[in-house]
Amino acid sequence: MSYIYALSAAFLFALSVPLGKTLLNSLKPLELSALCYLGGGGGLLIYKLLSGRAERGAGEAPFEKKDLPYVAGFTVAGGVLAPAFLFTGLNLSSSSAASLLLNFELVFTALIAVLFFKEHGGWRFWLAAFLVTAGGMALSFEPATATPGLVFVALSSLMWALDNNLTARVSLKDPVNLGIIKGLAGGSVTLCLAFYSGGVLPALKPLVLALMLGFVGYGVSLVLLIRAMRELGASRAGAFFGIYPFIGAALSFLWLGESADARFAAAFVLMGLAAALLLGEKHGHAHDHTAIEHVHSHLHDCHHAHVHGPAAPDRAAHTHAHIHEPVRHTHEHMPDSHHRHEHN
Incomplete structure (x- = not known):
């Protein structure tokens, strides 16, 4: 079931790439980022109130003081910085190129998990890391696509990788509450930054569409990903979730009419092989539980x-x-x- 959670989260989040690109015609990057997270957090809050989870409880563990640094960390990294970087990058590059470069999140997530949080690497992981890096370089160093925007997309991948690892530390807590906190806190901060930088209240239609996209692509997707992290860990849940750039690229071709060249296809194959390596990983040995x-x-x-x-x-x-x-x-x-x- 954990695999289904991760893959479903990937599909829902992938919708934000081509649909977000379309909404950038009416919204500035910070405005779209803020509305997506407010839609995610606000939508989950409405769901919690209407479903009765607030009164009867959700059968989930409550927050503790020791969780606060992780919650603050993933809210800033994933709720403020990552989407701001992503939508800034999307504004300067093609949606399909950005979708594939987002595969760096998979590698960054696994690197942080292995180096700092005691998760297992192994030859499959390191080979996959090389393939994703090679695919990203093949994509971003093409003169036709190597725009400054791809640097921002790579930075968003790094921030979401940090977000993934910090979220995994508290994945045993109620995922709906985590999504509410991350969405409302991150969205509120980003909205203040948007207004400070000259943003204005958008028209009703793009505002509503951005909130709806946020609920599905950022709220529901996050809840499903956290459920997957409980059983798979940050690096492996990230590997399954890592299919979203492929979905995002395919949706960009269908939705936006973007075209693929040979270099794009090569990057697609390299990153697909990397995802397959991680998806087929097996790991078992004698170990101690304290x-x-x-x-x-x-x-x-x-x-x-x-x-x-x-x-x-x-x-x-x-x-x-x-x-x-x-x-x-x-x-x-x-x-x-x-x-x-x-x-x-």
Whole structure:
């Protein structure tokens, strides 16, 4: 199910590239960025209120003080800087070229995860990183497409990679709440910057369209991606989510009528091979789990074998504080929230 979450998130986010390019005819980059995130956060807030999640709870773990640095970090990186860089880049380059260069997010996410957050790399990862880099260089160094805008697109990829890793640290919390905070906080800051730089209130039609695009491409997409991160970790969820530039490029050809040349096709193939390498990865070895107590939604499995009272559910997903006893075992695993350990 985690793979479906990640791929669905990729498709919904990919819609923001060609549709965002179209909306740039009526909106400035900062205005569009702000409206997309406000649409994402505001739409999720409306969903939470109308669905009754606010009253009955969502069966998810609450925020703690230790989560605040991660929440602040991914809000600034992914909610303010990344979309501002992306839409600035889109304003200076073609939508299809930007879509493929966004594959750098996959590599940046994995590099940060491996170097700073103890996720496993391996030969598949490093080869995939090389292929994506080669594809990005083949694309961006073409005189016809190597515009300054692609630098901003690459910077947006780096910011979203940092966002992915910080979000993965709190992926056990309620993803709807995370999306609300990120969307409303990031969107509000960006909206202030837009007005400060001379922006004006847009016409009703592009305003509504931008909010709707934000709800689908930034709000719902983020919730699905966070659900995937719980089981796959930042780097692997990022690998599955990394298909969105291909979808974005295809949508750009269909929606905007942009054309592909041989260099674009070569970059497409290289990046496709990289995604395939990461998607086919297997990883298993003997590893240790240290004792830990935390709160999150879970089912009972080999990592959650604790005993409940007679009234507590054992087979349904449920949330409560629980203790993981120290254990050493061997099985295939992803770098999820329970498998962030050192590798030789």
